[in-house]
Amino acid sequence: MAAALGIPVAFLGCEGATTVVCESPEEGPSGFVTCANGLVTRPAAVTCESELPRDQVCQGDPEFDQCQTDADCTEFPNGACGVASGDPFGDPFPGCSCSYGCVTDDDCGDGAICACASPVGQCISAECGTDAECDDGQLCARWDSLDECGGGGFACTTGDDECLSHSDCGDGQSCEYQAGKRSCVQIEPCAIGRPFLIDDEPRLAEAVLRDDWSLRTKHDAAALDADTRSALAERWLEVARMEHASIAAFARFTLQLLALGAPGELVASSAKAGADEARHARLAFGMVKAFGGVAVGPGPLGLDGALGDTVDHEQLLRVVYREGCVGETIAALEAREGQSRSGLAVFASIAADEADHATLAWASTKWLAEQIGPRAAYILAEELERAAARSVPLVRGEPELGAFGFLTSFEREALRSDAVESLVRPATLALMARLTTQFEEQAPLSVH
Ligand SMILES: [Fe+2]
Ligand SMILES: [Fe+2]
Structure with a gap:
C-alpha cells in the first residue's frame, strides 16, 4: 500500500515491516528536514537562536503593563515582553505582558521539543525528539490534524502506518497519529458547539425519525425552492447532531471537574452549559423539520470509552482549551455572523x-x-501555536446559504484565523501573564 501511495519503501526481513526513507532532504530550522514527499522529520536536535533580550520597550497601556522590556520577564527562562490587548468576553487584559519560549528541548520538559521561531523558539508537542529515538528504518516526523479541534506534533513513523501525509488519504480525511500509528480519519466540523471527542474522534449519534426533539419554530420554508430547502435541512442536521453531542461533552466535563475537586461555580456552569446544548439541539432539530418537512432526532449515542480510568489536569487543560477556548470562541462568532446575515433569532440565542x-x-x-x-x-503556548496552525477544510461549489446564516468554508476559514489572532492569542498571552504574576506572588510561600 505504501508503495502505491508514493512512499519509498524497502522490505525488512520476513516481518514485512516497511522502512521510511527521506528523499531529497531539505534542511530547515530546529533541525527539521523536509523530504520530497512533504514529510517533515527531525534527524537531530539543535539549539535555537534567541533574539532575547531585545532593547525595544513595549508600547502598551501604562495602567495595565506587567512588563516594559524582555529583561522584566524573568519568571522562567526565555521571557519576551509583548502587547496582549483585549479579551473576547469583556475581562480586560490590555497592556504588555510576558510570554516564555525555549532554546533547547530541555526548556520544554517531557513530551515536547523546541521549534525555532522569532524572537525565541516555541515548545511543540512531541513523542520523539530525533529519528534515533524511533525503531530501525523509521523517522521522527511531524503530523498535523486538519480537524480544527484535533492536534499535531512529532511522533515516530511505524510499519503499521496507513498514511504519511493528508494526500495519502481520501477527500474529507486527515492523516493523524493516534493510538500509536498514523491513520486516515474523517474530518469533522468543529463549529457551533463542543465536539464530544473519544480517543480524539468526534462521537455523534445517527439521526432517526422521531418527533420529540424538534422544538417548534415559526420559520416558514414554503417560499423556498426544493434544492434550497434540502440544503438547509442538511446543514441544520449537521448542527443538530453536533449540538446533541455537546450535551454529552458537558456531562463528561462536569464529571471530570467533580473528580478533580473543582470550584462549585465551574461545576454549576458546566451543568448549565449542558442544558443550553440540549436546547440548541432541540432548536436545530426544529429547523431540520421546518426546512426538510420531516421530523428527525438523535438515535442512541455510544458512550464506550467516553470516560477513562483517571482524570489528568494536563490532558483536561488541553481538551478544554481546544474545544472551549478556541472551538466555542469561534462558534460564538460564527453564530453571531449567522444572526447578522439571516436575522434568525435561533442564531442570536445560540451565539449568546x-x-x-x-x-x-x-x-x-x-x-x-x-x-x-x-x-x-x-502547555498554553504550545496549544496556542497549534490552534494558529489549524485550518478549516475548504470545499468548492458549496450551496450559497449566506442569506440563511451559513458561512462557506472559505468564509469560516477567514473568520477562524481572524478569531485566533485577534481574540484567542491576546487572551491566551494575557492569561499566561496573569498566571506568571500569580505564581510569582505564591513563590515565597512554597519556600517554607
Ligand atoms: Fe457550547
Ligand atoms: Fe451549542
Missing part, C-alpha cells in the same frame, strides 16, 4: 450561550493551569 461557554472554558483553563503550576504556561 456559546459566548458563555467560551467564558466558562477560559475560567476552567485558568483554574486547571493554577493546579498544574508553572508548566501550564508552556
